[in-house]
Amino acid sequence: MSAADDAQRYFDHAAEVMGLSANMRKLLSTPLREVRVQVAVEMDDGQVQTYIGYRIQHDKARGPMKGGLRFHPEVDTGEVFALASLMTWKTAVVNLPYGGAKGGIAIDPKKLSQGELERITRKFVDEIHDVIGPDKDIPAPDMGTNAQVMAWIMNQYEKYHGFSPACVTGKPVDLHGAEGREEATGRGVGIIARCLAGRLKKPITGMTVALQGFGNVGSFCARFLHEMGAKVVAVSDAFGGVRNRNGLNIPKLLEYSATNGKVSGFPESDEISNPELLALDVDILIPAALGGVLHKGNAADVRAKAIIEAANGPTTPEADEIFEKKEIIVVPDILANAGGVTVSYFEWVQNRQYFKWKLDQVREQLENVMSESFDRVWSVAEEKKVHLRTAAYILGIGRVGRATVTGGI
Numbered sequence: 001m002s003a004a005d006d007a008q009r010y011f012d013h014a015a016e017v018m019g020l021s022a023n024m025r026k027l028l029s030t031p032l033r034e035v036r037v038q039v040a041v042e043m044d045d046g047q048v049q050t051y052i053g054y055r056i057q058h059d060k061a062r063g064p065m066k067g068g069l070r071f072h073p074e075v076d077t078g079e080v081f082a083l084a085s086l087m088t089w090k091t092a093v094v095n096l097p098y099g100g101a102k103g104g105i106a107i108d109p110k111k112l113s114q115g116e117l118e119r120i121t122r123k124f125v126d127e128i129h130d131v132i133g134p135d136k137d138i139p140a141p142d143m144g145t146n147a148q149v150m151a152w153i154m155n156q157y158e159k160y161h162g163f164s165p166a167c168v169t170g171k172p173v174d175l176h177g178a179e180g181r182e183e184a185t186g187r188g189v190g191i192i193a194r195c196l197a198g199r200l201k202k203p204i205t206g207m208t209v210a211l212q213g214f215g216n217v218g219s220f221c222a223r224f225l226h227e228m229g230a231k232v233v234a235v236s237d238a239f240g241g242v243r244n245r246n247g248l249n250i251p252k253l254l255e256y257s258a259t260n261g262k263v264s265g266f267p268e269s270d271e272i273s274n275p276e277l278l279a280l281d282v283d284i285l286i287p288a289a290l291g292g293v294l295h296k297g298n299a300a301d302v303r304a305k306a307i308i309e310a311a312n313g314p315t316t317p318e319a320d321e322i323f324e325k326k327e328i329i330v331v332p333d334i335l336a337n338a339g340g341v342t343v344s345y346f347e348w349v350q351n352r353q354y355f356k357w358k359l360d361q362v363r364e365q366l367e368n369v370m371s372e373s374f375d376r377v378w379s380v381a382e383e384k385k386v387h388l389r390t391a392a393y394i395l396g397i398g399r400v401g402r403a404t405v406t407g408g409i
């Protein structure tokens with residue numbers, strides 16, 4: 001099964017519970033536009049390389065389309081479609097005035113120089129600038145991209161359209177970016193962990209956490225959980241992981257990983273593989289890297305009491321069914337990692353108003369959006385007697401469906 005099939009199955013299951021008509025299902029699950037462009041650039045050695053870039057715009061019933069840009073070798077149409085549809089439901093779950101989109105280029109940014117990355121990014125914008133923009137579709141960071149890439153996107157877009165800081169979010173703070181966007185997804189996951197602990201009537205302090213992925217999302221998530229008093233006992237990246245049963249020293253691990261480019265070799269820890277990490281007996285397991293890492297082949301081994309999906313699409317539907325049988329609570333991606341797009345929205349609002357918010361204001365508003373959305377999804381789950389993923393889809397699909405019907409096609 002592909003990422004696109006998985007996304008469709010989750011949608012179909014919720015649509016079934018909602019009793020959505022076949023016509024409405026087709027309308028809501030068909031993307032508006034799929035853009036596939038050639039990205040040809042001269043590399044540092046003088047050779048011309050040709051890559052493929054994608055931007056899939058899934059739905060705009062509730063506002064301009066919004067979603068990140070991924071640079072990763074496995075990017076393809078199916079993955080980008082799945083991620084774009086997740087954005088539609090995610091922006092609706094947290095009630096932002098946006099639709100959903102996603103983009104990507106099939107490259108490995110670690111194997112490219114800064115100059116090559118810049119030329120690829122600018123060329124991609126040359127090819128798609130007429131279909132994106134502050135009122136159309138607003139890109140942002142995802143795996144393999146960061147604030148610098150967003151700065152290049154803004155600069156290149158402005159060559160065609162003039163001053164438009166709201167054409168992209170996740171920009172550097174010195175270049176119309178929002179304070180707090182970089183940390184937002186990880187902080188949002190931390191807020192969700194605390195909300196979940198509250199519902200389970202357990203303090204977050206002392207809860208054990210295993211975290212896969214130590215990039216933007218994973219590293220900030222580890223920091224906030226550590227600050228809240230949770231015990232982050234294992235962390236991994238693409239090279240492997242580290243474990244300390246008494247809790248890793250996260251501030252030191254952040255320094256170590258920044259210096260060494262990986263977590264493995266961190267003192268006062270044992271080495272652990274990614275598969276071992278996913279099977280640890282912990283209170284909370286947080287996948288914060290690739291999609292599809294929890295599947296029918298390893299779901300039975302998972303011993304965590306709860307899973308919070310910081311990554312997009314980390315759990316296949318087969319694994320999800322196994323978790324339901326094992327009574328493992330899964331907080332779905334479209335709720336758990338919505339902190340990033342929420343602060344992207346705050347950045348877009350600031351850019352459009354030419355007015356800068358203070359960091360405290362960003363954090364306070366993020367806290368409100370995440371905790372209110374968690375409560376809303378929890379209530380739908382109780383009311384409809386479904387698990388949290390289906391509840392989140394019901395909430396998101398309901399909002400998008402009502403906007404579609406009210407506004408007309």
Ligand SMILES: NC(=O)C1=CN([C@@H]2O[C@H](COP(=O)(O)OP(=O)(O)OC[C@H]3O[C@@H](n4cnc5c(N)ncnc54)[C@H](OP(=O)(O)O)[C@@H]3O)[C@@H](O)[C@H]2O)C=CC1
Nearest residue numbers: 142143144185213214215216217237238289311312337340
């Ligand atoms: N950035 C954002 O604001 C948002 C991101 N997300 C999702 O969160 C996830 C992570 O994104 P982000 O943190 O931005 O990406 P980054 O590129 O910053 O970090 C990715 C992390 O995943 C690790 N990784 C890559 N491959 C593997 C692997 N095979 N096994 C274990 N770890 C691996 C990387 O390790 P290494 O560094 O060694 O390569 C790195 O630690 C993605 O699913 C993304 O879609 C969701 C919402 C918003």
Ligand SMILES: O=C(O)CCC(=O)C(=O)O
Nearest residue numbers: 067068140142340341344
């Ligand atoms: O910040 C954004 O606009 C989108 C972030 C994103 O790509 C995601 O939530 O998956």
